[in-house]
Amino acid sequence: MNKKIKGVNLGGWLVLEKWMSPHLFDGTNADDEYYLAHDLSADVYQARIEQHRANFITEEDFLRIAKLGFNLVRLPLPYFIFGDRKPFIGEIEYVDRAFNWAEAYGIKILLDLHTAPDSQNGFDNGGISGVCKWASEPEEIKFEKNVIKRLAQRYGNREGLYGIEVLNEPATNEIFADMQRRYQPRDSAMAKGSAPITFEFLYQYYLDCYRLLRPILPADKVIMFHDGFNIDKWEDFFKQHDFENVVLDTHQYLMMAEIRNHDLSITAYQKTMTDFGKKIAEVNKYVPVVTGEWSLFNSYTAGIDTNGGINPTQQEFDGAVHMDKEKLQKIYQILWKTQVDAWNQGIGYIYWTYKLNIDTVNEPAWYGWDCWALQRVVDKDWVKLSDI
């Protein structure tokens, strides 16, 4: 891609997150896709998940994303995408459809392997909350590699393919304690053996993945690596190896800045993101950097300290201060511009996310969370279309 990446994630579609489509979890105790599949009867799980997949993202969404001027979607996929890990139901046919939509409307797809068996991060979006032991299981490491290999074989020659990100957000010790604070395991026996993923493991894993994918993918297709929550760890790795067409993915959220700085203010957000933009500029000298996830969400406009983004499906927040529309617009426009300026020190950005099905009117606890959805950001006029 010759111009900057202006992308949006299709989060919550083929990889579930309860807070993004809470109705899918109605009447269950499940907090993640693992337990949704295990708690429901097989036919009810199938009925729910198939309706979700067929309806959450559709042709209309690709049409509108293109019309809004975006040139890329990042598509999170689960490890069971090919349907070989029961009780989960495969969904590769939706990826096929997505490629046809993307090509029809002139946008590119970044495939992102977002989960791993027994999880690479313990987040709800890693498939099973509070468990993080994939990296200690050689058979599952092999399985995971085989998934990206099959994705490369299936989509490598598609015009709509931008590239493949081999693994989303491996939890190194930069984030592991925060994960444990936010995501309790339901079954502590399953969580036993969970540990941070080391950078040494990651370097080797990424190298293996590169060597696996590069011969399959055409030269113009990108191979992408997530930075494991520390962008400073990658200089030697990229300088020591003669990689062709690779990109480093970094995820930066205002709520992570809140955790680090304990300061919920626009000025603090601006400083953090501007500083990070400078860092991106440096790293971008030896490897192209994309900000593959970021958002407008922050505790200041949510009107309450969310403790780094604890959401209303996890904890009830009372007493949030609601801002008027003009003030919200002003702040969101500042936060949008500051962040996009930072991300454009690299090769561009991918907003998290396009769509949520939360209801801020009937369930006011969701106030402030709607800015996670690009749809809402646009339709609420929070950001000028000319700034997007």
Add this chain to the structure above:
Amino acid sequence: MNKKIKGVNLGGWLVLEKWMSPHLFDGTNADDEYYLAHDLSADVYQARIEQHRANFITEEDFLRIAKLGFNLVRLPLPYFIFGDRKPFIGEIEYVDRAFNWAEAYGIKILLDLHTAPDSQNGFDNGGISGVCKWASEPEEIKFEKNVIKRLAQRYGNREGLYGIEVLNEPATNEIFADMQRRYQPRDSAMAKGSAPITFEFLYQYYLDCYRLLRPILPADKVIMFHDGFNIDKWEDFFKQHDFENVVLDTHQYLMMAEIRNHDLSITAYQKTMTDFGKKIAEVNKYVPVVTGEWSLFNSYTAGIDTNGGINPTQQEFDGAVHMDKEKLQKIYQILWKTQVDAWNQGIGYIYWTYKLNIDTVNEPAWYGWDCWALQRVVDKDWVKLSDI
């Protein structure tokens, strides 16, 4: 409402039509909601329908409809809305939510009782295809009246209520033969006794409904009557009775013009709709007239004679001619303006519909059908926003 009604139907949400959300019917032989509920196991039906209801129309849609400048949504409801007709599952809580959304975003709701037990029209959207015998069943007539009474009691004082339409599209002999041609009953025994609804029946039924609702509804809330597919039949009815705040609803589709004229051309469409606008102007002298359903859909731009709108879930059409975007835009803009000019001879219009989940890319048989969805009309730039 002092200005013209600029509305859109929320079709396919709380009353199903297979062609509007075909995936909801995947793997069944059902052509309508009656058989969907009877063919699936109870828990799978529940899982599918609840996911559909929670996701097909959401807060985001009300937000966007308001942002596009629409001031009203027409909300089709089934007779089992209150949950007292098994195996159907009630859904009144979605209407509650819709009122909160409408009021939050400053638009009005027209409640439209769209179906009746054993059906008032035999359309798929009447609940059971090919059956039309409600009007011969005194107990069901009483039941139907009780539904509108309960709707009036529940929502009469809501700021967001525009009014209540007591019965959608009763099939008089103006349309009955066409219904029978398009919708075969699955069980001919159930269809036995089906017959056109007479205008005499309708006059009396509407009078009864008016007398039932007027004392419940505040004076500023409208009571609406569908014209039974003949707008010429109502002069005496409205002149003989001293109604307060009533509106006559007429539905005009280009495909109905095709059936009458056997001429698939833009000129023919324009003439038909312009003539109909003149008729609306006349009738509007003695009763306000809204065009409560209309659309851009026509066989000419669909590129094939659809026999009055037979859709791809009913019959495979091969060989449709695909027009380029510029030509489509030009024709749709003409058809939009011509029709809106006609409808504005009365008190305004309500487009059918806001949303469809059909896939014109992966299932090309749907080419041309996407213009039924206002979302697509806007996002495809088929009509200028300033003309809407």
